[in-house]
Amino acid sequence: MEQVKERVEKVLEPKQLAARMGISPKRLRSILRAEHPREAEVKGKRWDIPTSLAKEVEKGYKEKKTKREKTQKAKIEKELKGEE
Numbered sequence: 001m002e003q004v005k006e007r008v009e010k011v012l013e014p015k016q017l018a019a020r021m022g023i024s025p026k027r028l029r030s031i032l033r034a035e036h037p038r039e040a041e042v043k044g045k046r047w048d049i050p051t052s053l054a055k056e057v058e059k060g061y062k063e064k065k066t067k068r069e070k071t072q073k074a075k076i077e078k079e080l081k082g083e084e
Contacts (some may be wrong), residue, residue, distance in 0.1 A: 011048040023056055031057065 014049075018028040029047065036053060 005011065009050045009052065011050055012054050016045050017049055017054050017057070020054075020070055023061075028057075031061065035060065 014025040014028050014032075018025040021028065032047065032049070034055070
């Protein structure tokens with residue numbers, strides 16, 4: 001008889017992932033709703049975020065944050081040059 005190993009993926013609550021990301025749970029849920037919508041039958045129920053989704057969300061957030069910071073920096077530099 002073969003033993004089948006079932007891979008059980010760990011899940012996180014929004015406040016756990018939000019704390020890792022340095023944002024509020026409310027902001028995290030907003031990001032999740034926009035970028036990873038859930039099926040109708042689970043809407044309104046608690047979020048259980050698999051670690052694979054957590055990694056994807058963290059990576060996407062960091063990339064957008066970096067892009068936003070670069071854009072803001074360029075805008076400030078442009079404004080400073082205009083003042084000279």
